Every structure is written in structure tokens, then in C-alpha cells.
Amino acid sequence: SSPHHEWVFLNGEYVPSGNASVPITTQAFNYGTAVFEGIRGYVGKHNNELNIFRLNDHIERLLSSAKILSLNNLPTAEELEKSILSLLKRNGAMTDCYIRPIAYKQHLLPGTNFGVKLSGQSSGLSINSLAMGAYTKTQGINCTISSWQRVSDNSIPARAKITGSYVNSALAMEAAQKNGFDDAIMLNAKGHVAEATTSNVFIVKDGKLITPSINDHILEGITRKSIIALARSHFGLPVEERSILPSELLSAQECFLTGTGVEVTPVIQIDHQKLKTNQKNSLTIRLKELYSKVVRGELSEFKKWLTPLY
Numbered sequence: 001s002s003p004h005h006e007w008v009f010l011n012g013e014y015v016p017s018g019n020a021s022v023p024i025t026t027q028a029f030n031y032g033t034a035v036f037e038g039i040r041g042y043v044g045k046h047n048n049e050l051n052i053f054r055l056n057d058h059i060e061r062l063l064s065s066a067k068i069l070s071l072n073n074l075p076t077a078e079e080l081e082k083s084i085l086s087l088l089k090r091n092g093a094m095t096d097c098y099i100r101p102i103a104y105k106q107h108l109l110p111g112t113n114f115g116v117k118l119s120g121q122s123s124g125l126s127i128n129s130l131a132m133g134a135y136t137k138t139q140g141i142n143c144t145i146s147s148w149q150r151v152s153d154n155s156i157p158a159r160a161k162i163t164g165s166y167v168n169s170a171l172a173m174e175a176a177q178k179n180g181f182d183d184a185i186m187l188n189a190k191g192h193v194a195e196a197t198t199s200n201v202f203i204v205k206d207g208k209l210i211t212p213s214i215n216d217h218i219l220e221g222i223t224r225k226s227i228i229a230l231a232r233s234h235f236g237l238p239v240e241e242r243s244i245l246p247s248e249l250l251s252a253q254e255c256f257l258t259g260t261g262v263e264v265t266p267v268i269q270i271d272h273q274k275l276k277t278n279q280k281n282s283l284t285i286r287l288k289e290l291y292s293k294v295v296r297g298e299l300s301e302f303k304k305w306l307t308p309l310y
């Protein structure tokens, strides 16, 4: 297996990845009752070190997602950080990588009749890591406005990164790709722009950045938060966090997606509408370039977002 994936962490132990399995009676396998994170590690530009991007923010979000599913008795934030770093070291991580912790509801206990509930089920924790470089068409993608509605806060809260919610993302992505698009932008129950299948949405209008607010049924992306901070502090750009109607999305000058996986990905077309996202010196391109410098430790003021592995 790849150098990043030889070992995984499973319920307190380091296990060879091929032997890391969970029973089919695991509640999370049956009902989608798990929460997870996707975290990136980047090789520094100048000094070959490996830095984890915003590790503490990801751990905090994992623990707050876990709270929503009553996943109790998980390791503390400090213990989680230690386990992630020791796993990467054990795997000899030296290149760009992706880290996937999952906290999940364990056994459907005998006598519980396959009960669908959250209390009384023990919590499990796994962490695995993979070598990973850029994985999207970073030059620009085509999106469709999905007919699949984003999960609502009163159905499955999008604020929590719950495995079961990704059925919603997968349905939207499948339909988008079958129709020839790269990704889907989903609307919430109010008809406002929520997010794409695995990323947050930004538009540029009259020199301003606009992104759906945290009340628009979205995951509060850590890349979103980083881009808002970078836009304000580094470029002095006004940023509005507010609801966006589909017509405003379609009439935007630029649009881009943000996420740990997609980083900053320009959206160059939405349904039949072409955007100016990739024009020379667009705000999207400037933010994308700035973000890639920040994750590689090229800006000293944002080194606070990096946890060095070694």
C-alpha cells in the first residue's frame, strides 16, 4: 500500500490498513450515524516540512458534529491531535496528504432490535490517511443548479459533517455528472443557494465577495472561513455573508467553490450561463493563488493556520 496508508488508527490502536474492519452490525453502517472530517497536509514550499492545514479547526468541528449525534466519550481535542500526528509519522508521511477521521455509532447491541436512536450506542473512532495532490479540474468547472434540495437543518443538519448527509450530495453529483456537469450547486428549502456537493459557494459582484450565510443550511467550511479572512485582511475586499437567490448566482461576474478537497475551484459556467471567473486577474484567480501560498506556508502571517508534523 502507499506510504501514507500502511497503518490506520482504529479505536485506540494502530492497525495495518488491510486488517482494519468494523462489524456489519455497526450502527453507522446501517443508518449513516457517523461524523467525519477531511483534512489536508501540504509540503511547505521552502523547507520540505509537512504542515497540516487548520488541524485544530477540523478537530473542533469533528467534536461539535459529534455532539449533534450524541457521540459521547470520544477522545479530547488534544488526544485527537496527537493520534492524527502519530498516525502520519507512523505512515512516514512526507508528501501532500489527506486525513479522514470518522467518529461513528458502534454496535447495534444485542436486544436493542436494530433500534434507530442515538443514546445507548458506544462511539468508535477511526483515522486513515492517503497520499493526495490536487484532485479537481482546478482550471475551472461547469456547475448545474440541482433539482435535489440541500438537507435542511430540521432534517439532517448540514452544519454537522454527518456521513448520512452525503447521500444528498451523491444524488446531486450523480445527476449533475450524468447531465454533463462537473458539480451541483444545491438550494435550500427556501430556494436560496446553499452549497455544492462537497464545497461552499462564493460569487463576485461589483468587487464584493458574497457567500451564503451560516443560516442558509450549509456546512461552515473551514476553507470558506479562511477565504473570508484572506479576502478581508489581505485584499481589503468587502465580504457579505447573506442569502443568494439562484438568479443572483446566474448573474454573478465570478463564482468559485471552496473546500478542503476542491481548495479554490473557479466555476466558469452555471447551467447555460457563462461567467467571467477566469478572466485575467479575476478576484477568483487572485484568491486561489493566495490560498495555495498560504497552505504551503509562504505567508508568515498565516503560519498560525499550520501545524508542522515534524
Ligand code: PMP
Residues within 6 Å of the ligand: 038, 169, 195, 196, 197, 198, 199, 200, 218, 219, 220, 221, 222, 223, 224, 258, 259, 260, 261
Ligand atoms: N460543504 C460540504 C457539504 C462539504 O462536504 C465540504 C467539505 N468538507 C465543505 C462544504 C467545505 O468544507 P471545508 O472547507 O471545511 O472542507
